Amino acid sequence: MKICFVCTANICRSPFAEYFLRKRLKESGLDNFEVSSAGIMAQPGQKTTSTIIDIAREFDVDLTSHQTRGLSDKLLQSCQMIFGMEKVHCDEIELQYPSTKGRVYLLRNFALEGSKTRDITDPFGLSLDFVRAGYDDIAETIEGLIVRLKKDF
Numbered sequence: 001m002k003i004c005f006v007c008t009a010n011i012c013r014s015p016f017a018e019y020f021l022r023k024r025l026k027e028s029g030l031d032n033f034e035v036s037s038a039g040i041m042a043q044p045g046q047k048t049t050s051t052i053i054d055i056a057r058e059f060d061v062d063l064t065s066h067q068t069r070g071l072s073d074k075l076l077q078s079c080q081m082i083f084g085m086e087k088v089h090c091d092e093i094e095l096q097y098p099s100t101k102g103r104v105y106l107l108r109n110f111a112l113e114g115s116k117t118r119d120i121t122d123p124f125g126l127s128l129d130f131v132r133a134g135y136d137d138i139a140e141t142i143e144g145l146i147v148r149l150k151k152d153f
Contacts (some may be wrong), residue, residue, distance in 0.1 A: 001020050001032060001033050001034070001080050001081070001153060002033070002034045002035075002036070002079045002080055002081075003020075003033060003034070003035045003069070003079060003080070003081045003083070004020065004034070004035075004036045004037060004038060004075060004076065004081075004082050004083070005017040005019065005036075005037040005038075005083045005085070005094060005107070005119070006037070006038055006039065006040060006082060006084050006089050006091070007020050007037075007039055007040075007073065007083065007084075007085040007086075007089060007122065008039055008040055008041050008042075008085075008122060009039045009041055009042050009043070009068065009124070010037055010038055010039030010042040010068040010069055011039070011042075011046065011048045011049070011052065011066075011068060011121060011124060012048065012052050012122065012124045012131070012134075013070075013085045013122065013123070013134065013138065014037035014038065014039060014085065015037050015048060015063055015066045016052075016056055016059075016063065016135055016138055017083070017085075017138050017142065018035050018036060018037035019056070019061045019063060019066070019108065020059060020135075020138065020139055020142055021033075021061065021062065021112050021145070021146075022062050022141050024142060024143070024146050025032065025146070027032075027138075028128075028146055028150065030128060030146075030153075031087075033149070036069070036075065037069065038070060038071045038072075038075060039068060039069070039070060039149050040071055040089060040092055040093070042066070042068040042070040042071075043067060043068060043070075043074075044068055044069055044070050045067050045068060045085045046065060046067065046068040047068075048063050048064065048066055048068075048145075051131070052113040052124075052130065052131065055128060055131050055132055055135060056119055056135065057134075057137055058094060058132070059139060061092075064110060068141050069098070069099040071093070071097070072087050073074040073097060076093070076097050076099075076100050076108070077099065079103065080103060081103060081105065082103050082104045082105070083104075083105050083106070083107040084105070084106055084107065085107055085119065085122070086106075086119035086120065086121075086122075086133060087106055087119060088119075090104045090105070090106055097148060099125060106119075106121060106135075107145075108141055109139070110141055110142075110144040110145040110148055111140065111141045111142070111143075112140060112147070114145055115120065120134060120137050120138060120141070121134065122134075123135075
């Protein structure tokens with residue numbers, strides 16, 4: 001099964017979600033998943049910032065090899081589950097790629113606690129504490145996703 005996380009630029013939120021889910025899948029013994037990420041407005045081939053890399057390390061996630069990727073029909077057609085960080089991402093994916101309907105979810109829908117309908121706000125360019133809080137939010141939500149994947153797949 002292929003999973004893709006989508007945010008705006010593929011620099012901060014979606015790569016963290018991608019690499020964190022890979023780590024958690026491995027730790028959980030779930031090896032039948034491929035995980036990727038992309039950005040709606042990404043400039044392909046860019047690296048993330050050193051600050052983002054440092055904060056990701058606090059979560060035992062290494063983003064040093066990450067290079068940004070834009071959305072493409074080819075990428076999305078191969079994914080069974082596509083997760084947007086914000087509702088606007090989900091809407092834009094379904095608008096640009098109508099065949100994805102029914103496979104696009106707001107990531108927070110899988111949260112274990114708190115609102116399941118709110119966005120995971122873009123922390124890029126904001127304080128380090130805001131980035132950490134965003135990563136905490138993504139990590140907690142991915143724990144809920146792991147529970148669902150174990151149950152359904």
